[in-house]
Amino acid sequence: KLVxxxxxxxxxxxxxxxxxxxxxxxxxxxxxxxxxxxxxxLKSQISPPRSPFRGDDEIRITDLKKIVIxxxxxxxxxxxxxxxxxCCHAAFAARDLGFxxxxxxxxxxxxxxxxxxxxxLFFEPLTLEDTLNVVERLNGRxxxxxxxxxxxxxxxxxxxxxxxxTKRAGGREAILRVIAEAAGVHELGPIALVGSHAxxxxxxxxxxERLGRLWRxxxxxxxxxxxxxxxxxxxxxxxxxxxxRERGAALLDERPGxxxxxxxxxxxxxxxxxxxxxxxxxxxxxxxxxDSIDLxxxxxxxxxxxxxxxxxxxPSGTARTLDxxxxxxxRIGYPVLVRPSYVxxxxxxEICADESALRHYMTTGLDISELDDxxxxxxxxxxxxxxxxxxxxxxxxPGKAGSIxxxxxxxxxxxxxxxxxxxxxxxxxxSGDSACTIPPWSLPPELVERIRHIGRLLAxxxxxxxxxxxxxxxxxxxxxxxxYILEVNPRASRTAPFVAKATHVPxxxxxxxxxxxxxxxxxxxxxxRTAGAFAVKESVFPFSKFPRVDIVLxxxxxxxxxxxxxxxxxxxxxxxxxxxxxxxxxxxxxxxISLRRAxxxxxxxPAKVLSEVGFGVFASDGxxxxxxxxxxxxxxxxxxxxxxxxxxxxxxxxxxxxxxxxTPTRTGWRTDEGKIRAAAVRLGVPIIxxxxxxxxxxxxxxxxxxxxxxxxxMQDYRGDSESHQPRVREPAGAAR
Numbered sequence: 001k002l003v004x005x006x007x008x009x010x011x012x013x014x015x016x017x018x019x020x021x022x023x024x025x026x027x028x029x030x031x032x033x034x035x036x037x038x039x040x041x042l043k044s045q046i047s048p049p050r051s052p053f054r055g056d057d058e059i060r061i062t063d064l065k066k067i068v069i070x071x072x073x074x075x076x077x078x079x080x081x082x083x084x085x086x087c088c089h090a091a092f093a094a095r096d097l098g099f100x101x102x103x104x105x106x107x108x109x110x111x112x113x114x115x116x117x118x119x120x121l122f123f124e125p126l127t128l129e130d131t132l133n134v135v136e137r138l139n140g141r142x143x144x145x146x147x148x149x150x151x152x153x154x155x156x157x158x159x160x161x162x163x164x165x166t167k168r169a170g171g172r173e174a175i176l177r178v179i180a181e182a183a184g185v186h187e188l189g190p191i192a193l194v195g196s197h198a199x200x201x202x203x204x205x206x207x208x209e210r211l212g213r214l215w216r217x218x219x220x221x222x223x224x225x226x227x228x229x230x231x232x233x234x235x236x237x238x239x240x241x242x243x244x245r246e247r248g249a250a251l252l253d254e255r256p257g258x259x260x261x262x263x264x265x266x267x268x269x270x271x272x273x274x275x276x277x278x279x280x281x282x283x284x285x286x287x288x289x290x291d292s293i294d295l296x297x298x299x300x301x302x303x304x305x306x307x308x309x310x311x312x313x314x315p316s317g318t319a320r321t322l323d324x325x326x327x328x329x330x331r332i333g334y335p336v337l338v339r340p341s342y343v344x345x346x347x348x349x350e351i352c353a354d355e356s357a358l359r360h361y362m363t364t365g366l367d368i369s370e371l372d373d374x375x376x377x378x379x380x381x382x383x384x385x386x387x388x389x390x391x392x393x394x395x396x397x398p399g400k401a402g403s404i405x406x407x408x409x410x411x412x413x414x415x416x417x418x419x420x421x422x423x424x425x426x427x428x429x430x431s432g433d434s435a436c437t438i439p440p441w442s443l444p445p446e447l448v449e450r451i452r453h454i455g456r457l458l459a460x461x462x463x464x465x466x467x468x469x470x471x472x473x474x475x476x477x478x479x480x481x482x483x484y485i486l487e488v489n490p491r492a493s494r495t496a497p498f499v500a501k502a503t504h505v506p507x508x509x510x511x512x513x514x515x516x517x518x519x520x521x522x523x524x525x526x527x528x529r530t531a532g533a534f535a536v537k538e539s540v541f542p543f544s545k546f547p548r549v550d551i552v553l554x555x556x557x558x559x560x561x562x563x564x565x566x567x568x569x570x571x572x573x574x575x576x577x578x579x580x581x582x583x584x585x586x587x588x589x590x591x592x593i594s595l596r597r598a599x600x601x602x603x604x605x606p607a608k609v610l611s612e613v614g615f616g617v618f619a620s621d622g623x624x625x626x627x628x629x630x631x632x633x634x635x636x637x638x639x640x641x642x643x644x645x646x647x648x649x650x651x652x653x654x655x656x657x658x659x660x661x662x663t664p665t666r667t668g669w670r671t672d673e674g675k676i677r678a679a680a681v682r683l684g685v686p687i688i689x690x691x692x693x694x695x696x697x698x699x700x701x702x703x704x705x706x707x708x709x710x711x712x713x714m715q716d717y718r719g720d721s722e723s724h725q726p727r728v729r730e731p732a733g734a735a736r
Contacts, residue, residue, distance in 0.1 A: 068134075393520070552689050
C-alpha cells in the first residue's frame with residue numbers, strides 16, 4: 001500500500017509503502033476449472049515477481065538493480081540515531097553508484113526514513129517474515145537458498161481486472177494468466193509477456209520469449225491456428241504445465257533478481273540478528289559474511305582465533321548455574337564482570353567485587369530458569385585500565401575467516417583504521433556512556449601503532465567487507481602496557497558518525513561503496529593520523545526525566561544520545577563537549593569533593609587545580625583529611641545522616657556549591673549519596689562521578705579561564721595537530 005506524501009497534488013518522488021495481508025484465491029467460475037489439477041501443484045512451485053492484485057499493490061518497481069538497507073528500528077538505549085547516520089550514507093552511496101536505494105525501517109522519526117533519502121521506502125516490522133516479503137516482492141523472483149526450493153510461497157491469486165474475462169472464459173483464462181504471472185511472465189522482467197487476451201470462452205495466445213528463445217502456446221478450442229500447434233481448450237493447462245516442466249524452471253533459475261544486495265551491518269544489532277534467516281532464505285547479503293559475524297559472536301570460536309593470533313583477552317568463563325559462576329569467578333579472580341548472553345547496550349551487566357555480590361546478582365538480577373538458553377558470561381574485570389575503541393573499514397572478499405598476511409593486506413585488498421578513540425573514563429564504564437577523544441590523549445605513539453596493527457589483523461582474519469569495531473583495554477603495569485581484546489563487532493558501531501566527523505572522512509559511505517563492489521585503493525582513501533584538532537565525544541543522559549534513578553555510570557548503557565566538541569586544545573574541546581551535552585562547567589564558585597576510599601589518591605589534582613584558579617574547596621570528612629595531608633585547605637561538610645545543617649544539599653540549593661565531584665561508595669537513589677547526586681541533577685549543578693572525568697573537567701575549567709576561545713567551521717580544523725598535542729595524563733605512577 002502507498003501513502004501519498006503529496007496528497008495527489010503532484011507525483012511523490014519517494015512515497016511511503018507499508019504491507020498488508022489480504023485474502024485472495026484463484027478465481028473460479030465454471031465446472032471445468034481444473035481444481036486439484038497439476039496447475040495447483042505448479043502454483044506451489046512458483047513465486048510471482050509482482051502481486052496479481054494490480055489494483056491494490058501500488059509499488060512502482062523499475063528494472064534497476066536495488067540495494068536494500070535494513071534500518072535499526074525504534075530509537076532506544078543502545079540502538080540510536082548513530083546507526084541511522086550510517087543507513088543514510090549507504091542510501092546516498094547506492095544512488096550515486098547507479099543502484100536504486102531501498103530502505104526498510106519501522107521508525108518514521110529518523111533521517112533515513114525522510115522522503116528524499118531513498119528511492120523506495122518501506123515501513124515494516126523488522127522481522128524475518130516481513131523483510132523477506134519485501135525483498136521477494138522487489139526481487140522479481142522467488143528467493144532460493146542454495147539447492148533449495150523457494151523459501152515460502154507468495155500468494156498467487158486472481159486479479160480484479162480479469163474477473164469479467166474469468167466469467168466469459170469459464171475461469172480457464174484467468175488461471176492461465178495467474179500461472180504466467182507466477183512464472184515471471186510480465187512486461188518488466190527478462191521474461192516478457194508478449195500478448196494475451198480472452199475471447200469468448202476460449203483462452204488465446206501466450207508467448208514467452210527470453211534471450212531469443214520462443215515458447216508458444218496457441219489455445220483455441222476446435223480451431224486451427226496458422227503456424228502454431230493446435231491444442232484443445234481442454235488440454236491447454238496440461239500443455240502449459242508440460243512446457244513449464246521442460247523449460248520454465250530453468251528460465252527462472254537463469255533470470256537474475258533485481259535485488260543486488262542487502263546491507264545488514266549498518267542498522268545495529270537488530271538487522272544483524274536477521275542475517276542468519278536472510279542468508280538461509282537466499283537473500284543476497286553484501287558485506288561481511290554471516291560466518292564471520294558468527295565467529296566474532298561465538299565465544300569459543302573467537303577465543304580460539306585470538307589464541308592463534310597471539311592476542312590477549314581477559315580470563316573468562318560461561319556459567320549456566322550459580323555454582324558454576326562462583327567457581328569461574330574464584331578461578332579467574334575478583335572483581336568480575338558478569339552479564340547475560342545476547343543483550344544489547346550492556347543490559348543486565350554488573351561488576352561484582354566479591355562472592356557475596358556475585359551470588360546476589362545471580363539470584364536477584366537473573367532468571368535462573370533461562371540460563372540453559374542464555375548462559376551468564378563471567379569475565380575478569382580489569383581495574384584502572386584504559387579502554388580504547390577503533391573503527392576499521394576493509395574491502396576483503398567475504399568468506400570464511402582465514403589469514404591474509406600480517407598487515408591485514410593482500411595487495412589490492414586491505415584494511416584501514418578509521419580512528420583510534422581513547423576513553424576518558426576508565427574501563428568499566430560502558431563504551432556508549434564514556435567520553436572519548438580522537439586522537440588518543442595519553443597513549444604513546446608506539447602503542448597506538450600496535451593498536452592499529454591489531455585492528456588490521458583482525459579485519460583480515462574475519463574477512464571484513466565494510467565496517468568493524470574493536471574494543472580493547474590497556475592495562476598499565478609499570479613500563480609495560482598489555483592490550484586485551486574485549487569485543488569485536490563486524491558491523492558499523494555507534495562511534496562511526498563521530499569518527500567520520502572527527503577525521504573529515506565519511507567512513508560509512510566508504511564502507512557502503514566497498515560492500516557494493518568498490519575497492520579502497522580505487523576510492524583513494526587512507527588512514528587519517530591527525531585530524532587538525534582534538535575531537536571529544538560526550539554522552540547525553542536522560543536523568544532529569546527519572547528522578548529516582550541513580551546517575552552513577554557503569555557497564556550497563558544509560559545514555560540516549562551523544563554530542564561532540566572540537567578544538568585544537570584538548571581541554572577546550574572537552575569543555576565544548578560538556579556545553580553541547582547541556583553541562584556548563586563553572587569558571588568560579590565552590591566545589592564539593594567526596595570520593596570513595598579507593599579513589600582518594602585521585603582527589604589531589606582536582607582540588608589543587610581548582611583552588612589555584614580561585615575555587616573554594618568543600619569536602620566530606622574522609623576526603624578532607626586526605627586533602628589536608630596533601631597541603632590543600634578545604635572545608636568539611638557534615639554528612640546528611642548526622643542531620644547537621646547546612647549539608648551539601650542545602651549548599652547546592654542556595655547556590656554555594658557550583659560543582660560536585662563524587663565517586664560512589666554506595667549506589668541507589670535512597671542512599672545519602674544517591675540523594676546528593678539526585679539533588680545535583682534536579683538543581684542543574686554539574687556533577688562528575690568518575691576520577692578521570694573529574695581531572696578532565698578541572699583542566700577544562702583552567703583552560704577556559706586562562707584564554708579566550710570560540711567556535712569555527714569543522715573544515716577550519718583540518719591540518720597538522722601534532723605540534724600542539726598536549727600530554728594530558730601524567731607519567732605512570734603519578735596521580736591522574
